[in-house]
Amino acid sequence: MEPRVKRLFANIEKDMDEVPDIVVIANATDPMLDYTFFYVTRLEVGRFEGSVAVLSPDGELHVVTSLLEAESASKGDFNLHVFKTLDELNDIMADLLKGAKNIGINGDELTFKMYNFIKKHAIDEAELVDVSKSVKATRMVKDEAEISTLRTACKIASEVAELTIDFVRPGIKEYEVAAELSYEMQKRGAVGPSFESIVAFGKNSAEPHYSPGDVTLEKGQFVLMDFGALYKRYCSDITRTYICGPISDKHRKIYETVAEAQRLALEEIKVGVSCAVPHNVAAEYINSTEFKDLFTHGLGHGLGLAVHDGGGFNPKAEDTIMEDGMVFTVEPGIYLPGFGGVRIEDDIVVRKDGPELLTTARRDIIEL
Numbered sequence: 001m002e003p004r005v006k007r008l009f010a011n012i013e014k015d016m017d018e019v020p021d022i023v024v025i026a027n028a029t030d031p032m033l034d035y036t037f038f039y040v041t042r043l044e045v046g047r048f049e050g051s052v053a054v055l056s057p058d059g060e061l062h063v064v065t066s067l068l069e070a071e072s073a074s075k076g077d078f079n080l081h082v083f084k085t086l087d088e089l090n091d092i093m094a095d096l097l098k099g100a101k102n103i104g105i106n107g108d109e110l111t112f113k114m115y116n117f118i119k120k121h122a123i124d125e126a127e128l129v130d131v132s133k134s135v136k137a138t139r140m141v142k143d144e145a146e147i148s149t150l151r152t153a154c155k156i157a158s159e160v161a162e163l164t165i166d167f168v169r170p171g172i173k174e175y176e177v178a179a180e181l182s183y184e185m186q187k188r189g190a191v192g193p194s195f196e197s198i199v200a201f202g203k204n205s206a207e208p209h210y211s212p213g214d215v216t217l218e219k220g221q222f223v224l225m226d227f228g229a230l231y232k233r234y235c236s237d238i239t240r241t242y243i244c245g246p247i248s249d250k251h252r253k254i255y256e257t258v259a260e261a262q263r264l265a266l267e268e269i270k271v272g273v274s275c276a277v278p279h280n281v282a283a284e285y286i287n288s289t290e291f292k293d294l295f296t297h298g299l300g301h302g303l304g305l306a307v308h309d310g311g312g313f314n315p316k317a318e319d320t321i322m323e324d325g326m327v328f329t330v331e332p333g334i335y336l337p338g339f340g341g342v343r344i345e346d347d348i349v350v351r352k353d354g355p356e357l358l359t360t361a362r363r364d365i366i367e368l
C-alpha cells in the first residue's frame with residue numbers, strides 16, 4: 001500500500017463525480033517524463049522512459065518497465081512487472097487494465113503517444129478521464145520525506161550561494177560563474193543543477209530569464225545568480241543579487257526595496273491564507289515606491305520534483321488556500337531596463353504559524 005496513491009484517490013474523490021477504477025501514469029521519452037511516476041514509486045535512480053505505473057484506489061501500485069530499468073526498479077516497494085519483448089509488454093498491460101471501465105490519466109503531463117498506448121490496451125468500452133487537477137493538488141502538499149529531501153537540495157544551493165561571495169570578482173565571466181555553481185553543487189552531492197543557471201551582470205540582471213554569456217564583470221554592477229540543486233530528483237531554487245562595489249545609492253535603494261517586499265510577503269505565509277495574498281502584499285509595496293510597475297512576475301511558484309511544481313503565489317491563485325507542507329519560492333524582484341535588476345529568492349514550507357525557510361544563505365546587502 002502506497003500512502004501517496006491513497007492521497008491521490010482521496011483528492012480525486014473530492015474533485016470528481018466519479019472515481020476512476022485505476023489511474024495510469026505513463027512516461028514517454030526523456031524529457032517527456034511524468035514526474036508523478038517518481039512521486040508514487042519513490043524511485044531515486046533510473047530514467048524509466050516508456051515505463052508505466054498503475055494505481056488503484058486501495059493504494060495498490062503496479063509498475064511496468066523494461067529489462068533496462070529492472071535493477072533500479074527492484075529498489076522500489078510495489079508490484080513490479082518487467083518485460084523483455086513487446087508481446088510481454090502487451091500481455092502485462094492487457095492484464096493490468098482488464099475490467100477497468102474508467103481510467104484516470106494525468107492529462108497535463110501525458111504525451112499523445114502514451115495516451116494512445118493506454119487506449120490501445122484498455123478494454124473497448126473504457127473511458128479515459130483527466131485527473132490532472134487532483135494529481136496537482138496531491139503533489140502540491142509535500143510529505144515529510146519530500147521536505148527532508150528538499151531541505152538537503154536547498155542546503156546545497158545555500159552553501160554555494162555564500163561561496164560565490166569569495167570568488168566572484170571584477171574580470172570574471174558570467175559563464176565562468178555558472179560553471180562554478182554547477183561544480184560546487186555537484187561536489188556537495190547534487191546530481192546537477194535543477195535548471196540552467198542564470199548569472200547576469202549589470203544591465204543583464206534586468207532580464208529575469210537571462211542566459212549567462214561571454215560578459216566580464218565590472219565595478220559598480222549587480223551580480224544576479226538564480227540557480228538550484230537537483231538532489232534525489234528534488235529541486236531547489238535560490239536567487240541572490242550581490243553588488244560589485246562601490247554600492248551606489250541607486251543600487252542600495254533597489255536592493256532594500258526588494259528585501260522589504262520579501263520580508264512583507266513572508267509575513268503573510270501561513271496555513272489558511274490565500275496564495276494571492278503574499279504576492280499582492282509584495283506588489284503593492286513595490287508599487288508604492290519609485291519602482292512602481294517594475295515587479296513584472298509572480299512572487300513565487302511551487303517547488304518539488306519539478307522546478308515549477310504546480311501552484312504559486314500570484315494574483316490568479318486567489319482560490320488556492322495554503323496548507324501545511326506546501327513548498328513555494330518567494331522571489332520578488334525589481335528590473336530597471338538598461339541599468340539592472342535585483343531578485344531575492346528563497347524556498348519555504350508553509351506551516352501553521354508561518355513559513356519554514358529551507359534556503360538559508362545570507363540575504364543582507366553584500367558588496368563584492
Ligand SMILES: [Mn+2]
Pocket residue numbers: 237301329331345
Ligand atoms: Mn524560481
